[in-house]
Every structure is written in C-alpha cells, then in structure tokens.
Amino acid sequence: MTLVQMLPRLAHADAHANLANRTVGDVMEAAGPQVCDDMTVEVALAVMAGARADHLLVCDEDGLCTGLITHAQLTTVRDGAAYTDRTRLRDVLGDRGPFTSPTTTMAEANHAMRYRRLTALPVVDERGGALGVLALSR
Template identity: 40%
Template sequence: MTTHSPHPVRPGHGLTVADAMDPCDYQIADDSTVDQADNILRSAHIDYLVVRDHNGRCEGLVTRTGLHPFLTGSWYTERTAVSTTTHQRGPFAWPSMGLSLAAIAMRVKRLAVWPVVDDDGYLLGVLTASRAAGVLDAVTTP
C-alpha cells in the first residue's frame, strides 16, 4: 500500500548541492608561488583558484583580493607560497548537502564560491552563490 504525505513539499526541498555545482577548471598546488597564482588568475580572466595540498585534496580557494597584499608589499618575494596566504579554507560543501542549507551557509559566511568535495576531501566542483540562487529561484517561480 502506498501512502502520500498530507503536507506539500516545500519549494527547493530535495535539491542538493550536486544539482547546482559547476566543474572547476582551474586549480593550483599549495606550494606554487603567489606569482604563479596571479599569472593564472590574470591570463585566464578568473576570480579564484582552488588550492590543492600535496595529496591532491582541496585545501581552499585563493582570490585576487587575497593575493593583493602579497603582491603589493615591499617585503614580498616571488618565492612566497600560496599556502602562506590568507585564503578561504574548509569546511567545504559536499554534494549531498541540501541546496537551501548551502545557500544559507554561503550567505552567512559571505562566500561567493564554495568548493564541493567528496568524503576524502577531493574536489568535485564548486558552488557559486549566484548559481545556487538561480536553481532555487527556478523551482520556486511558477
């Protein structure tokens, strides 16, 4: 016998981060230099790079804004590693996380981009605030 819930499903309920995440084409190793990261960001015309540790696991995100103090400081050398910069670090989103919850967490943390990782910490993609909002809006708009 099949039963049905008497309560209607809330809009957006059941959507997960996997439904809205995008692939991430640009990554950099944590021992790469600030100069290398800056060169990639500028030449690819992108706003962020995912940072990987020596095992290939996601360590965080580095942005142009995060690199700025290192590129303009008189103490700066071209040997400064990305791992020594102030950049967004975990915890990260996971694909089975509810999309509504992820959108709230991003808003609270003021994140424009949030890496999505598997159970072992390897990057699966990224969730952007604009993409999450767009997917949620699409299911709530008649």
C-alpha cells in the same frame, strides 16, 4: 546575490522549498583551474588571468583540496607589506576550508555562504578531492 543556476521566479515559499529539495551537486560548477599550494602568488595570479577565472581551487601534494583563493585575496596579499616573490599559496590560505558536500541541500549551502560572506565554496568528495565549486553570481 543569487545562486549561479538561476531559479525560476516562484512565490517565496515555493522558492524556499525548491532550494530545500535541490543539492549542491545539482547546481555546482565544474572544478575549474586547480593549482598546488606550493605555487607562488605571482604565478597564481598569472594562471588566474590566463584562465579568466575569479578564483582557483588550491590542492596539496596529495591532490586534496585545501581551499579556494580569489583574485581579490591574492591582490591584497601581493600589495601587502609582508609580501615577497616567494610567498606561496599555502602561506596565504591558512586553515583548510570551508568546504561543502555535493549532498548538502541548497538551502543549507545558501545559508552558510551568506553567513560567512562567501562568494564561492569548494565542493569536495568524502576523501577531500575537489569535485566543483558552488558560486554566487554577481
């Protein structure tokens, strides 16, 4: 996988140095669709379809980012035996995070995403508000 913003083809050492000098804030996507954590899974799937998005940023009642949920995660929950039409996003997300800061280097973010096998990572400010998303292209 490669990062969303394509980097020019450089020698391996040059490409690594380029990642080390760039920050997440330089390449993150706009925050995109944000939903409240009390939304049901069905409504979230409808929002996702309407926005033609692969993921949604989930926020709490104070507007702080609590995580990111993907279409695949929602579909798995909906198809699970424990699912009801009252299942809310906060029930699916569990613990907050993971997140990254806009000042994190791309090398650090790339390593963390690959280690955790993440395709997208919310970028938050020091208060916890969503600023954007760092996503890997397919």
